[in-house]
Structures are given as C-alpha cells and as structure tokens.
Amino acid sequence: MSFAIGVDLGGTNLRIAAIEETGKLLETFNTTTPVKRGRDFVIDEMCLGIQGLVHKFSHTYHFLGTGVGIPGIIEMETGTVHSAANLPDWKDYPVKAEIQSRLGAPVVLENDANCAALGEKWMGAARNADGLCMVTLGTGVGGAFIFRKKIWHGMIGMAGEIGHMSVVSHGPACGCGGRGCLEQFASATAIRRMAAAAARSGSAPGLARALNENQELTAKIVFQQAVLGDQVARQIFETVGVALGTALASLVNALNLPMYVIGGGVANAWTAFSPAMFRELEKQSVVFRAGKNMQTHHNRTMVTRAVLGSEAGLIGAARLPMMLKDSHDYCSRETAAVQMC
Amino acid sequence: MSFAIGVDLGGTNLRIAAIEETGKLLETFNTTTPVKRGRDFVIDEMCLGIQGLVHKFSHTYHFLGTGVGIPGIIEMETGTVHSAANLPDWKDYPVKAEIQSRLGAPVVLENDANCAALGEKWMGAARNADGLCMVTLGTGVGGAFIFRKKIWHGMIGMAGEIGHMSVVSHGPACGCGGRGCLEQFASATAIRRMAAAAARSGSAPGLARALNENQELTAKIVFQQAVLGDQVARQIFETVGVALGTALASLVNALNLPMYVIGGGVANAWTAFSPAMFRELEKQSVVFRAGKNMQTHHNRTMVTRAVLGSEAGLIGAARLPMMLKDSHDYCSRETAAVQMC
Numbered sequence: 001m002s003f004a005i006g007v008d009l010g011g012t013n014l015r016i017a018a019i020e021e022t023g024k025l026l027e028t029f030n031t032t033t034p035v036k037r038g039r040d041f042v043i044d045e046m047c048l049g050i051q052g053l054v055h056k057f058s059h060t061y062h063f064l065g066t067g068v069g070i071p072g073i074i075e076m077e078t079g080t081v082h083s084a085a086n087l088p089d090w091k092d093y094p095v096k097a098e099i100q101s102r103l104g105a106p107v108v109l110e111n112d113a114n115c116a117a118l119g120e121k122w123m124g125a126a127r128n129a130d131g132l133c134m135v136t137l138g139t140g141v142g143g144a145f146i147f148r149k150k151i152w153h154g155m156i157g158m159a160g161e162i163g164h165m166s167v168v169s170h171g172p173a174c175g176c177g178g179r180g181c182l183e184q185f186a187s188a189t190a191i192r193r194m195a196a197a198a199a200r201s202g203s204a205p206g207l208a209r210a211l212n213e214n215q216e217l218t219a220k221i222v223f224q225q226a227v228l229g230d231q232v233a234r235q236i237f238e239t240v241g242v243a244l245g246t247a248l249a250s251l252v253n254a255l256n257l258p259m260y261v262i263g264g265g266v267a268n269a270w271t272a273f274s275p276a277m278f279r280e281l282e283k284q285s286v287v288f289r290a291g292k293n294m295q296t297h298h299n300r301t302m303v304t305r306a307v308l309g310s311e312a313g314l315i316g317a318a319r320l321p322m323m324l325k326d327s328h329d330y331c332s333r334e335t336a337a338v339q340m341c
Numbered sequence: 342m343s344f345a346i347g348v349d350l351g352g353t354n355l356r357i358a359a360i361e362e363t364g365k366l367l368e369t370f371n372t373t374t375p376v377k378r379g380r381d382f383v384i385d386e387m388c389l390g391i392q393g394l395v396h397k398f399s400h401t402y403h404f405l406g407t408g409v410g411i412p413g414i415i416e417m418e419t420g421t422v423h424s425a426a427n428l429p430d431w432k433d434y435p436v437k438a439e440i441q442s443r444l445g446a447p448v449v450l451e452n453d454a455n456c457a458a459l460g461e462k463w464m465g466a467a468r469n470a471d472g473l474c475m476v477t478l479g480t481g482v483g484g485a486f487i488f489r490k491k492i493w494h495g496m497i498g499m500a501g502e503i504g505h506m507s508v509v510s511h512g513p514a515c516g517c518g519g520r521g522c523l524e525q526f527a528s529a530t531a532i533r534r535m536a537a538a539a540a541r542s543g544s545a546p547g548l549a550r551a552l553n554e555n556q557e558l559t560a561k562i563v564f565q566q567a568v569l570g571d572q573v574a575r576q577i578f579e580t581v582g583v584a585l586g587t588a589l590a591s592l593v594n595a596l597n598l599p600m601y602v603i604g605g606g607v608a609n610a611w612t613a614f615s616p617a618m619f620r621e622l623e624k625q626s627v628v629f630r631a632g633k634n635m636q637t638h639h640n641r642t643m644v645t646r647a648v649l650g651s652e653a654g655l656i657g658a659a660r661l662p663m664m665l666k667d668s669h670d671y672c673s674r675e676t677a678a679v680q681m682c
Contacts, residue, residue, distance in 0.1 A: 147488050154597020156640045158628045161594040166625055168510050176627040246507060250591055253502040256495020284507050286517040287499045299497045
C-alpha cells in the first residue's frame with residue numbers, strides 16, 4: 001500500500017496530511033502559517049511537518065510524494081509561484097525544486113482551488129465524474145475545472161475565475177475592474193455587505209437586532225436569520241441563488257459538463273440559496289433542461305454541494321503525486337503557437 | 342499523399358469536397374439539399390457525390406475516409422443524429438453505418454459548428470492553437486470548443502450553446518426560454534430586429550430610407566449604413582460588440598483559453614462591432630488583462646476573425662478522417678458515473 005502527503009498552504013493556516021492511496025486519512029498536522037516570518041521559515045516548517053509524517057508512515061507504506069496546494073497562480077513547468085496575493089515573497093522562487101531537494105521525493109505544486117476540485121472528484125461529491133466544474137463560495141468566489149479527468153489550467157494558469165463572470169449588467173463595481181461580477185452577489189463578503197446595508201437602512205429590523213447582538217453580520221448569522229424566517233435575510237440568499245444560477249446557466253450552456261459542485265463556507269447555506277439557483281438555472285439553460293428531459297438519468301447535469309468541506313484541498317493535494325504515478329501528464333496547459341515557458 | 346472527403350450538410354445546401362491531407366482543396370461539388378425529398382434521397386445524393394470525387398482522386402491519392410458535418414446533435418458512439426431541427430427524419434437513423442456500408446471506408450459524423458472550429462484550427466485563424474473557442478454569428482449564435490486539440494462535445498453533445506449565455510439581465514426573451522441571451526443581440530436576426538424597430542420608430546431616417554430601397558433590412562445592409570456613417574446603424578453594432586464582449590469576458594475569465602475565433606456572416610461587420618467588443622472584454626475580464634500585461638506576447642488571449650468563411654465546416658469535416666488516422670480517440674465525451682450509451 002502507498003501513501004502521499006498533501007499540504008494546504010493558506011494565508012493563515014498550514015495543514016499537512018498523510019493519506020493512503022485508498023483516500024483514508026492517516027494523520028493530519030495543523031499549524032498557523034507564520035507567513036510574516038518569510039518564505040524560508042514557512043518552507044522549513046512545511047518540510048519538517050512533511051518529514052515527520054513520512055518518517056512515521058514509511059515503515060508501513062510506500063511513500064509516493066507530496067502535493068502542495070497554494071493560493072495563487074502556479075507555473076507548472078518551472079514549479080514556481082507566478083503570483084500569490086498572500087505570499088508576496090514566494091514569487092518566482094523555485095518552490096518545487098527547493099522542497100523536492102529537501103525531501104528527496106516528487107513534489108507537485110497546484111493551485112488550491114484546483115486541489116479542492118481534485119479532492120471532491122477523488123473522495124467527495126464528484127467521484128467518478130470525468131469532468132466537473134467546482135465553484136467555491138468563500139470570502140471571494142473561485143472556481144476550477146476538470147476536463148477529461150485532468151485539471152484545466154488554461155493558457156496562463158488563470159482558468160476558473162468564475163467569480164468574475166458578470167451576472168448583472170451594470171451591477172455593482174468589482175475589485176477586478178468589472179461590474180456585476182458573481183463575487184459581488186454570492187461570496188460571504190457580498191452577503192455581509194448586503195446584510196449590513198439592509199440593517200443600516202432601517203428596513204430590516206431582524207438583521208439590525210442581530211447586528212446589535214453580534215460584532216458583525218457574518219454570512220453565517222445572516223443564514224441563521226434566514227432559517228428563523230427573516231424575510232430580508234431570505235431575500236439576500238435569493239439574490240445569492242439567482243446570481244449563482246445565472247453563472248451556472250452560462251457555464252452549462254457553454255460547456256455541458258456532467259457535474260457542478262458548489263463548495264466553500266457559503267455552501268453551508270445551501271437550503272437558503274439553492275431553490276433560487278435551480279429555478280434560475282432551469283429558466284436560463286436550454287442545455288440543463290435538455291439533459292433533464294432525456295429519458296436516461298445519467299444525461300442530467302448534476303449540481304450538488306461539495307461534501308469534503310475545508311479538507312477538499314488537503315485531500316486533492318495528496319492525490320497529485322498519486323496521479324503522477326499513473327501518468328506523467330496529469331495536467332496540461334493550452335498553448336497558442338508558442339509553448340509557454 | 343492521402344486525401345479525404347468533407348461533407349457540409351446544411352438545411353439548404355449540400356456541399357462535398359475532396360481535400361488533400363495538406364489542406365489543399367482538390368475539388369468541390371455543391372448542390373441544394375433536397376431535404377424535402379427525405380433522408381434516403383439526400384443520402385443517395387451525398388453518396389453519389391462522394392463516390393464521384395473518390396473515383397476521380399483515388400488513382401493519384403490514398404483515400405482516408407469521409408467526414409460529415411450535420412447541423413444537429415450527434416451521438417458519436419452510435420453514429421446517429423440525436424436531433425437536428427432541419428432534418429427531422431434523420432433522428433435515430435444509423436447515418437454513419439449506412440454511409441459507411443455504401444462507401445466501404447471510414448465515416449465520421451460531427452456537428453457542423455464543431456467542424457467549422459476544426460477547419461479554422463487546421464487551415465484558418467487558429468492554426469497551431471491547442472485550445473480555442475469559436476463563436477459563429479449567423480442566423481443564430483453558435484459555438485464550439487477545442488480543448489487539448491480535441492473537440493469538446495460535453496456530456497450529451499450539447500457543448501457550445503454560447504448563443505444562450507445571458508448577457509443582459511432581464512433582457513429580451515429568447516426562443517430558448519431564457520432572457521437577454523447573446524443571440525438576442527449578436528445574431529443577424531437580432532440585427533435585423535433592432536434595425537427594423539429603429540426604422541419603424543421614426544428615429545432612424547437613414548435606416549428607414551434603406552428599408553424603402555430594399556425589401557428588408559438585412560444585417561449586411563445595416564452594416565453598409567454603419568460604414569456610411571449612420572449613427573443608429575453604428576449604435577446597433579455597438580450593441581452587438583458589447584454583448585459579444587460580455588460573453589467573451591465570461592468565457593475568458595472561466596476558461597483562459599488561448600484563442601477565440603469569431604465567424605459567421607455577421608463577422609463581416611468586424612470593423613463595426615469589434616471596437617466595442619474589445620473595450621467590453623478588456624473592462625470585464627481580469628484574465629484578458631492579465632495576459633495582456635504579461636511580458637511575453639504568447640500569453641495574450643487572442644480574439645480574432647475567422648478566415649475560412651463558409652468553407653470552414655467543409656474543411657473541418659474533411660479533417661475528421663485524417664484525425665482518425667492519427668488516433669482513434671480524436672474526441673471524447675465526459676461522463677458522470679455511468680457511460681453514455
């Protein structure tokens with residue numbers, strides 16, 4: 001039996017796990033990432049953590065390697081971080097080569113959203129799906145695609161910016177420079193913004209009361225209010241659902257993928273936003289309806305909640321070296337005319 | 342040297358070509374498709390045309406097979422037409438097996454929009470691009486994707502319904518059941534509709550005059566008016582460009598493909614709509630801007646006109662049996678849980 005190490009390097013947490021090739025979690029190691037102490041310190045911590053787990057399990061198991069999920073754009077060919085907002089000093093540093101030389105075993109770097117999609121495909125909601133789109137509703141809205149069993153990076157590793165698909169013409173301005181982006185309606189940040197505006201306006205006594213009782217109106221508190229029957233809170237999740245349904249309808253119409261998985265913290269409010277999401281998707285997507293009307297069940301477009309929660313990225317990261325074992329071409333970038341270097 | 346036959350079966354025209362494996366067009370044969378005389382008659386005509394060309398060139402060249410582009414959803418596995426609006430009696434008929442038995446050589450069926458994308462990739466605007474999205478602006482708006490050099494069919498062969506991506510929230514109702522679909526703004530039909538409404542309203546004297554001089558305001562006439570400086574006609578193509586730019590921005594943000602090719606009759610009005618299209622794309626797509634700001638030219642997202650015009654489909658169809666020669670897996674569908682049968 002083999003095992004691999006998965007690493008989920010966040011802006012605030014560093015998590016490391018040893019995972020059997022069956023998907024069984026053997027052990028996890030969590031620490032806050034001391035990002036402020038610099039790249040070298042973080043890499044030292046990470047390698048120590050990995051080595052501890054490798055040492056512990058390599059007596060019983062064959063060690064395949066390490067997968068590292070990083071919140072940024074990865075240059076797969078060079079094993080470097082092209083850009084990562086929360087890890088400024090990691091840019092253009094040979095991360096993969098450095099970790100690999102310390103561990104003496106294969107290391108695969110991957111974007112964290114892609115790791116989460118891979119995790120859900122391997123052990124979560126999208127088992128057996130050859131193709132899927134994962135939408136992560138968190139502080140922002142991220143996304144990832146798997147086509148023909150492989151992660152889809154796009155030309156410069158930027159595929160999956162689903163949060164910046166425009167869903168409302170002339171909608172609110174987004175930090176990306178666009179208007180009416182999905183992220184402005186379906187992220188935890190957007191929910192907080194909409195709830196705070198409603199509480200301030202005087203038209204939402206329930207939310208105003210909740211704001212008085214809590215430091216701030218988090219997406220979780222707004223969801224609780226919706227569950228308790230607050231109409232304004234319900235309307236906010238209606239807005240989340242309509243925006244998400246609109247973006248999904250465009251994706252389903254364009255790509256006709258078999259599966260769409262909704263993850264991230266906001267997905268916990270599934271019961272509050274999914275009816276509006278499905279209603280909008282059904283209304284706007286001729287391809288969704290066509291699949292539904294076909295006689296065989298397996299032609300239906302599946303839209304479902306993620307099931308692995310915050311562990312999806314960790315599990316997907318551990319999957320990377322296992323895929324490397326099966327094929328050296330677990331992913332590929334698209335190129336036009338000239339190969340990206 | 343080898344050659345293949347490409348067939349472009351439209352609702353009104355049947356075109357057949359013999360094409361060298363270098364892409365050189367050896368001979369074409371055009372006829373109006375006698376669709377009304379029924380499937381068997383059309384297939385007889387088609388096979389006669391193919392056999393004539395095969396007979397003529399197989400003395401000099403090695404014959405590889407025939408590719409047939411059909412305006413409908415193809416079931417690749419069974420070689421049947423799942424649905425085709427203009428060819429009602431073709432549904433569930435074993436088209437591939439029938440033609441193959443008559444010709445005694447491999448036959449590949451493919452959706453016509455996918456053939457056009459393949460044609461542009463092989464001999465047109467997208468040469469050397471491993472991945473591309475083609476948008477066809479005709480009577481309707483169609484689309485096709487090539488990922489990792491292969492046509493992307495989606496789960497039930499319906500990928501590419503780009504015309505039904507919503508670009509204007511609460512916009513005009515579309516025949517598909519949705520609202521504000523791209524097709525309602527960027528098709529020849531939409532241009533005719535917008536121009537007729539403007540001419541009727543009394544606010545567009547130039548278009549009203551053009552309508553008096555012609556039987557109807559075709560997209561071509563509206564374009565001519567725009568070129569002559571008519572402000573209303575210009576505004577219509579501004580609307581086309583903004584809608585197309587909005588849809589492209591969503592696709593570029595989601596997929597980060599290297600190339601987007603705009604074809605179909607309306608693409609002839611490129612000078613009239615492309616400035617607004619690029620402006621909107623730049624404004625709405627963080628991924629487009631990121632590629633543009635990278636130092637190397639080949640990281641840029643290319644958006645360009647198709648160059649093969651109405652021959653793209655014919656050329657792409659002929660490419661199909663050539664790809665079959667290289668690999669039996671020239672395309673693949675995505676499946677979830679159960680294989681499509």
